[in-house]
Every structure is written in structure tokens, then in C-alpha cells.
Amino acid sequence: MTDPTLTDTLDPDDWNAMRQLAHQMLDDAVDRLKGIGDGPVWQPMPQAMRQQFDAPPPAGPEPLEDVYADVVGKLYPHAMGNVHPRFWIWYMGSGCLTGALADFLAAIDGSNLGAGNTGATLVDEQVTDWLRQMMGFPDGASGTLVNGGSMANIVGLTAARNSMAGIDLHRVGLTGMEAPLRFYASDQVHSCHMKAMNLLGLGSEALTCVPTDAAFRMDINALRAAIEADRNYGTRPACIIATAGTTNTGAIDDLSAIADLCREQGLWMHVDGCIGALFAIAPQSRHLVTGLARADSLALDLHKGLHAPFDVGCALLRDRKIHRATFAESAEYLQVATRGLAAAEFLHDYSPETTRGFRALKVWMMLRHHGTDTFGRILDRTVAQASYLTGLIDARPDLELMAPTATTIVCFRHNPGGMTEAELRAHNTEIMLDLQESGLAVIGDTTIRNRHCLRVAICNHRTRQDDLDLLVDAVLRIGAQVRERQAVSAQRTRKQAAPHKKSGAIAPL
């Protein structure tokens, strides 16, 4: 008998029909991923379809089949494309089926990782401890899974701020400070650190962006000089943020030199390892991050180099006590018990978040399914692919490498000669946009040392070498088309401009 008071529940009326639809979703998912390289990387959504997203909130029910049909018909074709082998615009992972299944299973398990004596808690603790070991952090160091690299950096920088303040910052706040705190990073530092300075109440002036050398690594002499100048000025140097893998060019700061300087100066060492920290498990590339394990805090991005589906990052802290003191709060409704469901250390005492999803499950399942060696080899392969692409660029006189390829990011431009910097920017921007709209490959752009360039960020376990051959061919082909288009339109402009000149009108540029 069904309970007559239970008129509304979110469980299906017909479990078997739901089971069938769920099987269909799974079959479609497997097919989609299996053939992901055959379709376009990305395509814009037609205007008429966009308008369908203006509908008001649905008051009544709709068959799930219909809702799902929209996911397949309207969302999948217009997804970001980061799961595609020729997606290289931003440094982000390409996902995987194991991780996707794990996300589903985590939701079915349903645990809230803020607290609780559960299996999920053990998995969470095991995953952070695995990551600790993979990064070479000492026994007893702590970690917390967060939604990504930005938050992992904020966790580390908050601990740095509180620990270096010289007062009980947790209690009295920044107004109790006698001298303002100073943080240091290279001029290539990720924008999330500016966000962090703002959120931490320190302000953007608290972060000194130190110049970089020709290889885009923080200039250690300039760093030392900046610290000395701040001390003389009466501010309080607190923390050096080293970047292991910059967003613009993939450069890795000299982590050992920075660790030495931190020790000498009594400063906190934070490493933004969102791009490069995972090289620590890659046999050919591990030497690039020597010194990483000397950090006081480290931000890792698992939805980048590990290809976990979004979102999951991790902050590791050398000193568990500092980590806990930074975030722990007590509340009468949150007390650890000696028995029962609350008989476990509260994980939210290590995090700015209280409720957390079971993100650990995808990392746990992916690491177990593939093993760390596989991930290490994939990371090494992306470095080799970036170097291969660099070779293709070097071999072409009309392609210009714009920064040394340090790891997995390649910056270059199409430069057939005879163009100004502004013309080159316009020309290469056109190439990038045409390429994106062609669906063939998606790359991005950036500006380094005031010069615009195309940027290929290879963080993709599906990319093959011939995908990179295809990219270079496409850039050259589109580059030629763009030049032709410009020549034709310039000619038209000249023709149109002639009669207009008499009336004093300005010809369109």
C-alpha cells in the first residue's frame, strides 16, 4: 500500500521506465565519448535555439524523456568541447568516462563531505593523502578538496596570511595589524591571486608582481630586492607565491631557489601548481618541479592534469595544525561525538566550505582504475607534444614562436612578413576566430610582453600527434585566406573611397 500522505516525492512513479531511460542515457554517453573526435570541437548555437532558453520556470511536470532530449539535442552539440582531442584554448582537462560515472555514483551515495563517520569520509581522506604522497609532502601534512585551483590557492593563501600576521588574525582581524602584509609572485601570476588578495582583505597592493626573466620565470634577484625594499619601508613580507606552470607560457619558477629564499627570509612558500604540480608524477618531467615538496602550501588542479570532470582541486598544507586553526569554528550543532554518525573529525574544519559534495570519489576511482603511472605518462606525452608542435613552428619561416616552450603551452603567431604589430594582432585574431568557427580546432590567444600571440595549451589525453599537424596546416590555410580577404576588402575600399572623397566622407577602414 502506498502512503496516502505521500502524494509528492521525487522518486519515479514507474521505476522500470526510469531504469530504461537511465540505461539509454548511459548508452548515449558511451557513444558520445567514443566518437567525440569525429564531430566539430565547438559550434555556436543558432539564434532561434538560444531563444528557447528564455522560458519561465516550469510550474508543472514534464516527461523526463523530453527534458533529456533537450540535453542531447541542444546542449551536447553546443558544449565547450574540452572533451574533444583538438581543444587547446584554455588549460583544462578533457574529462573521462570513469570520472563521469563516479560523479553519478557520488550523487547516488549522497554523502555530504562536510562531516560524518562514513565511507565517503575515508575516501576523501585517502585521496588527499594519496595526493600528499604523489606530491612528496611529508607525513602528517593535510589536504582538502575544493572546487578548483582558484579556491585551492585561496585556502593556501589564507593559511599563509593568518600564520604570518604575527597576531591572532583569526580573532582580531586585519585591523589589529601594525604593518600591512606583503605577498610576492611573478608578473605571470594567475588572476585568481588578485581575487584572493581582494577576498583576504589585503588589497591588490599587497601583491608585488616581480619581473620575469627571458624564460618567464620569476627573477630571484628582483624578488629579493622587492622583499628588502618592503622591509625597509615598514611593511611585513609574508609569502612568496611560486608558479609551477604559468598560464601564459607554462613556465615553472625556480622552486628550489624560492624555497631557499623563503627559509632565509622566514617567509611562507606557496606554490600555485594548477598546471605543473602534477609533473611530480611524470618520470620525464618530474625534474621540472624539483623543490615543490618544500612548499608550505600547494594548490593542485585535478580537473586539469588528471582530467577529472569539473570540478575538483586540492589544497595541501605542510602544517596540519595551521590548516585547521585557519578554518575551524565550533558550533553547538556541530560537535564531534564518540560514537554514531558524528564520530569523525569534521572535514569542514579544513575548508572555507561547510557542505561539500563527494568530489573525492571521481579522483579515487580514476586513480585506482588507471594508476598514477598512466597519468604520469599522459603528462609526459603532453610535454612531448608541445615540443613537437614547437618543432613544426620552427620549421616554418612564416610561423613565429613567441615564447620558449617550457612545458605544455605553445605561443606563436602567423607572421608572413610586412605587417605591423597591430596588423599582426588583427590578422592572428581572425585566424583564431575562423578556426574556432570551423569546428576543426579551438585555440586561444594572449599577449606577452605587449605582443599578441596565438596560444595552444595542451592538456588533453585524447590529442594525437597528427591533430597537431592538422592544426598547423589549418593555421597556414586560414592565414592565407584571411590575407586574401583583407586584400579584396582593401581593394574594394579604395574603389569606394574614390568617389566619396569628393563629398568629403571618410572611407570605412
Ligand SMILES: *Cc1c(COP(=O)(O)O)cnc(C)c1O
Ligand atoms: C587554472 C589555473 C588557476 C585557476 O584554477 P581553477 O580550477 O580554474 O579555479 C589558477 N592558477 C593557475 C596557474 C591556473 O592555470
